[in-house]
Amino acid sequence: MEKALFLDKDGTLIKDVPYNVDPKRVVCYPDIFKPLRMLQKNGYKLIVVSNQSGIARRYFTAEELEIAFSELRKQLMTEGIHLNGIYYCPHGDRASDMQCICRKPLPGMLYQAAAELHIDLKKSWMIGDILNDVAAGRAAGCKTILVDRSQQERKKDRMEDPKFMPDFITDNFYGLTQVITLEKEYYE
Template sequence: MEKVIFFDRDGTLIEDKHYLSSPLYIRFKKGVLKTLKALQDRGYKFFIVSNQSGIKRGFFSYRRAERIMRELASRLKAEKILIEGIYFCPHHPGERCPCRKPKTFLLKKIKKTYPELDFSRSYFVGDKKEDIETGKRYGIKTILLSPDCNEKFEADFCIKSFSELLHIIGD
C-alpha cells in the first residue's frame, strides 16, 4: 500500500494570487520544493485537491485552469518531484456540487482510481478550514499551514512553514 499526501494548491503549495489566471504567476511558497523532494524520498505519493471557483465566476476557463495545473506539475517534475494526480472542483461555492471541498467526492474518486493508496497512512495539508474538514470527513490526518496556529480548525497538526512538514510526517 502506498503512502500519500493530499495538498491544497493556493496558499499551500503556491502563493495565493486570488484566482490565479495565468501560469506566469505560479510562485512556490518558501521551502516547498525541498520539502516535497524529502517527502518523496520517504516514499510518499502526492495529489493536489483544489477548489477553483474562478472558473464558474468567469475569471478563467476550465481549459486555462487545466493549463495552470499542467504547468505546476511540469515545474515540479523539472525538480524531480512527481504529482500523481491533480483534481479540482470548478464550481461556485453556492452550487450544490459533490466535488467542492469540504465534500469528499474528489478523495473518493482518487481512492477508486488508485486502490493501492493507503488512506490510513495519509495526510491532507491545507491552509483553510475546508481543507481540514475534507481530510477529517475522510478519516485522514490533517495539517493546517497557517502563520497563526491559534485557529487550528481542529486540525491534527498546525505548522507555520511548509518545511515543518518534515517534523510531522515520518517514514
C-alpha cells in the same frame, strides 16, 4: 495500497493569487521543495486537491486552468518532484449553485483520488492552509496538517469544532517532514 499527501494548491504550494490562471503568476513557496522531495522518496504519492470555483463563475475555462496546472507540474518537476494526480472542483459555492460533493470542506476529491489511485486514506495526510482543507481531510479519514503561514487561520473559533481541528499546525513546510516521519514511526 499506497499512501498519499493530499495537497491544497493556493496558499499552500503556491502564493495565493485569487482566481489566477496566468502561468507567469504561479509562484511556488520555496520551502515546499525539499519536504516534498523527501516524502516522495519515502513512498508518498503527491496529489493536488483544489477548489476552482472560478470555472463556475466563468472567470476562466478548464483549458486555461490546465495551463496553470501544467506550469505547477513543470516547476515541481524541475525540483525532482512528480505529481501523481491533480483533482479540482469546478463548482461554485453560491446559494444558486448546485451543491456538489467535491468542493472542500467536503471530501469528494479525496475519495475519488483514493479510488482511482489505490490510496489508503488512513495512511494519508491532507495538507492545506485553511480549515476547510482540514475538514475535507478529516471527513475522508486522513490525518491533517494546517500550514498556517500567516498564523491567522488558527485563531478562528471554528477550529474548536472537531470537524475542523487539525492534527498538527505548522507555520511552513519545514515542520512537515518531521511530523509525518515521526508519526509514521509511531504508527507502523
